[in-house]
Amino acid sequence: MEARRGKSALEKPLDLKKSTMEMILEVESGDGSLWSCVFGWTTPMDLRYRRCSRRVVSNLMWIGGGPGGGDGSRRREVKGLEEVEEEGWKDREWSILAKSLRAPLMEVLMTPAGTLHQSPSRLHFLKPCHNFVNSTFKFKPQHLYTSRNRSRTQLPPPLTLINCKLKSSGEVMKQNASKKIELWNSAPPLSEEAEKNGGSGKEEDPVKAGSGSSAVSRSVKKLSRKVLSLLSNLPLAIGEMFVIAALMALGTVIDQGETPEYYFQNYPEESPSYGFITWRWVLALGFDHIWKFMDSPEAVRKQDFSETLPQASVQDLGVILMGSGYEVFLKGPRLYAFKGLVGRYTPIGVHLAMLLIMVGATLSATGSFRGSVTVPQGLNFVVGDVLGPSGFLSFPTEAFSTEVHVNKFSMDYYESGETDWSISALQVVKDGEGPFNLPMAPLKVNGDKKLYGTILPVGSIDAPNVKGISMLARDLQSIVLYDQEGKFVGVRRPNSKLPIEIDGMKIIIEDAIGSSGLELKTDPGVPVVYSGFGALMLTTCISILSHAQIWALQDGTSLVIGGKSNRAKGEFEGQINRMLDQVPELVESSSSSVTKQSKDMVAAASFTDPSARPS
Amino acid sequence: MIFSTLEHILIHISFSVVSLGITIHLITLLVDEFVELYDSSEKGMITSFFCITGLLVTRWIYSGHLPLSNFYESLIFLSWILSIIHMVPYLKKQNYLSPITAPSTFFTQGFATSGLLTNMHQSGILVPALQSQWLMMHVSMMVLGYAALLCGSLLSVALIVITFRKVIRIIDNDKRANLNSFSIGGTPYITKKRNVSRNYYKVQLIQQLDHWGFRIIGIGFLFLTIGILSGAVWANEAWGSYWNWDPKETWAFITWTIFAIYFHIRVNKNGEGLNSAIIASIGFFLIWICYFGVNLLGIGLHSYGSFTLTSN
Numbered sequence: 001m002e003a004r005r006g007k008s009a010l011e012k013p014l015d016l017k018k019s020t021m022e023m024i025l026e027v028e029s030g031d032g033s034l035w036s037c038v039f040g041w042t043t044p045m046d047l048r049y050r051r052c053s054r055r056v057v058s059n060l061m062w063i064g065g066g067p068g069g070g071d072g073s074r075r076r077e078v079k080g081l082e083e084v085e086e087e088g089w090k091d092r093e094w095s096i097l098a099k100s101l102r103a104p105l106m107e108v109l110m111t112p113a114g115t116l117h118q119s120p121s122r123l124h125f126l127k128p129c130h131n132f133v134n135s136t137f138k139f140k141p142q143h144l145y146t147s148r149n150r151s152r153t154q155l156p157p158p159l160t161l162i163n164c165k166l167k168s169s170g171e172v173m174k175q176n177a178s179k180k181i182e183l184w185n186s187a188p189p190l191s192e193e194a195e196k197n198g199g200s201g202k203e204e205d206p207v208k209a210g211s212g213s214s215a216v217s218r219s220v221k222k223l224s225r226k227v228l229s230l231l232s233n234l235p236l237a238i239g240e241m242f243v244i245a246a247l248m249a250l251g252t253v254i255d256q257g258e259t260p261e262y263y264f265q266n267y268p269e270e271s272p273s274y275g276f277i278t279w280r281w282v283l284a285l286g287f288d289h290i291w292k293f294m295d296s297p298e299a300v301r302k303q304d305f306s307e308t309l310p311q312a313s314v315q316d317l318g319v320i321l322m323g324s325g326y327e328v329f330l331k332g333p334r335l336y337a338f339k340g341l342v343g344r345y346t347p348i349g350v351h352l353a354m355l356l357i358m359v360g361a362t363l364s365a366t367g368s369f370r371g372s373v374t375v376p377q378g379l380n381f382v383v384g385d386v387l388g389p390s391g392f393l394s395f396p397t398e399a400f401s402t403e404v405h406v407n408k409f410s411m412d413y414y415e416s417g418e419t420d421w422s423i424s425a426l427q428v429v430k431d432g433e434g435p436f437n438l439p440m441a442p443l444k445v446n447g448d449k450k451l452y453g454t455i456l457p458v459g460s461i462d463a464p465n466v467k468g469i470s471m472l473a474r475d476l477q478s479i480v481l482y483d484q485e486g487k488f489v490g491v492r493r494p495n496s497k498l499p500i501e502i503d504g505m506k507i508i509i510e511d512a513i514g515s516s517g518l519e520l521k522t523d524p525g526v527p528v529v530y531s532g533f534g535a536l537m538l539t540t541c542i543s544i545l546s547h548a549q550i551w552a553l554q555d556g557t558s559l560v561i562g563g564k565s566n567r568a569k570g571e572f573e574g575q576i577n578r579m580l581d582q583v584p585e586l587v588e589s590s591s592s593s594v595t596k597q598s599k600d601m602v603a604a605a606s607f608t609d610p611s612a613r614p615s
Numbered sequence: 616m617i618f619s620t621l622e623h624i625l626i627h628i629s630f631s632v633v634s635l636g637i638t639i640h641l642i643t644l645l646v647d648e649f650v651e652l653y654d655s656s657e658k659g660m661i662t663s664f665f666c667i668t669g670l671l672v673t674r675w676i677y678s679g680h681l682p683l684s685n686f687y688e689s690l691i692f693l694s695w696i697l698s699i700i701h702m703v704p705y706l707k708k709q710n711y712l713s714p715i716t717a718p719s720t721f722f723t724q725g726f727a728t729s730g731l732l733t734n735m736h737q738s739g740i741l742v743p744a745l746q747s748q749w750l751m752m753h754v755s756m757m758v759l760g761y762a763a764l765l766c767g768s769l770l771s772v773a774l775i776v777i778t779f780r781k782v783i784r785i786i787d788n789d790k791r792a793n794l795n796s797f798s799i800g801g802t803p804y805i806t807k808k809r810n811v812s813r814n815y816y817k818v819q820l821i822q823q824l825d826h827w828g829f830r831i832i833g834i835g836f837l838f839l840t841i842g843i844l845s846g847a848v849w850a851n852e853a854w855g856s857y858w859n860w861d862p863k864e865t866w867a868f869i870t871w872t873i874f875a876i877y878f879h880i881r882v883n884k885n886g887e888g889l890n891s892a893i894i895a896s897i898g899f900f901l902i903w904i905c906y907f908g909v910n911l912l913g914i915g916l917h918s919y920g921s922f923t924l925t926s927n
Binding site: 242529536 | 833834836837840841844847848851855856857858865866868869872873875876879880882883
């Protein structure tokens, strides 16, 4: 039977580190009411459980009494634990609880239903409880303590309680569940689906493969879900971002002392391509959060912020929310409202913009042309000759056949500023012949300054030791001349046209011709990258806006409300509290049959009632 | 000449006022409270704000360009932004940021006016590469981003310190054991084991610090993004391509990445609080490396911001 199956599963040692185990214990107590409690424990990385356990701990009812049966007269309510620091449970605490639960649970399973309350084994049944406790539920206390005798004022060892579903006796008839243990070996799906599954009381046991053809489809679905959950792993994305940052830091430390051309030629192709995968995965995460109506009170109560209003109607809440600027969707007893939809989808826009930037960068890296050329004043060059392709996508365009003519090269000087330049030639007139253009070459000097030199050879060029007149120039203003032996002769300014006598020759320096160095580049990826930049700036701006969601469920005559906000969490609670203060309390129990006018009257009457909502 | 004297006067007034305000705060904290001076820090920061505004306007008029061309001027701008950040929350009557912005302003101004940077005090001519309209947008956005991120990361450091303060006080735990269970309305409230905090106000404070840190780092991240991207567009115009792996650019990108990690850690509820605070405190050091450390290296395309620390 199922009890036996559950028992054998329990007998194995509970291995916490490897699996996520959750156990739902449904026990029938003496008066026929069915208790089902979920115990679970996880590894520290399973965040959902941790969150759930905090919510339960925050509204906690501890049922206590003497051993051997009681009548539920002594009941302690422990509230206010939500103020306690919200740290996660440590491994040790989980294992302590697991050990302490194992023995009693086994006992519970083995005893027949009727004698539960007499069992000497110790357990704590804990259930989340708001003021929501209606008279339809009766519970018989299962006051059982742990084996360690603790005083009443101390909390029992840390809890692994996830949720405890309390089913009334009416519901019991629908589901013939007397005593069953459900063991799940994997983390449950998103909270809404988990609640739906649990609420309908489905009996799934994926550990032992179920019967029939549904097993195959189930395993396929499990596999794809596992793959997706592996890919959309946030810590992995964060780890990758760290790797990117570390690599970049390394890059600055290592690449030092290189020439400036090294910087011009490096494109950001290597590092962002790791980023490709990362952003895709984060995108995949983002698409998981599609809203839907929440069907059960537990799901609604699991939100970051939740409240229960007794004697309220969901329509009133909807009206008030609409007045505050929310978009409200009402379907039967269920309500969903959101505000600031743009704040929800802009993170997706941010990542899309980054993808766009990377596409543009790739296009730049593969499809651009670069080149540099030094053109003396007065000469031309053809654009296409100078540029070289840099990738396989580089296609020359029409503009490549244009010819550029350098008209004039001049430098504007501040008192101290300089720009980059070079001297291309020295125009000299020798003995009335000429002018000759003597090309100048840069000379290596230590330091920042530049030095250009040229030589006017004297005598035959083919002789082994060619001697000549050397001319050196630091800038375009003055030329220093040396004779054949290397002795300094004189300085001339190019515009003065004064002759100088060296070794019997009359030299007139006509002009020092500057040449301008140009860097040319064509880059097809630039428009794409710029549009990516613009999109990134815009979406980052917008994503600061906050987005709030509210779910509400009409449960009998009371209203369960849950909500969450992704940015302004502190102010969100205050806002919601103020709005909830305005929800009128209905005096009559049949809220749906009240007509609109009388509803408004009731609303007006109780609007100013400060005690309309118990806090 | 008159402008430089005016600058001198203004910066010295502002610095002395801020240091007075901080001294009064420290005395209030440690020794005793002067009731008449309860809002001295607020008034002091307003005075400092006006002084720095005057200083910046003076430099602008005198040199013809926005005063953001070298490290000294950007430090002054940074302290100006910090004083603005200090004053803004007073509109909402919440002063979580004031213990952080006031000392930050103090230290920034102190460093700027110290003897280490006197060779930059003169306002000079801009190098040709900086003569562009982009200067105003790019540098001001970057400094705005740095200021806000500095505040946010210091808030996170404060969060870490407060969270771990119980470790320092572990000796006092026995004395406080009686306060563990407090009761409201007759029902005893059960508290947890020793090694978790029990103080309601402390938890509230941590939550508020976390929340404020999140908001201000969000704003800072936005400005940093805009600054980096406008810098890239300017670089494309001035240096030929929008991303050369220049040290300053690279470190700005690293800072950006670290704060992006901060946001992604906060996606899960588990990441809020301590984990994200640790990341943001790493960001504090990165910002200083990016802003200050890279300039010391003196290489790369941003090298006209470089300097050597000389003592005068």
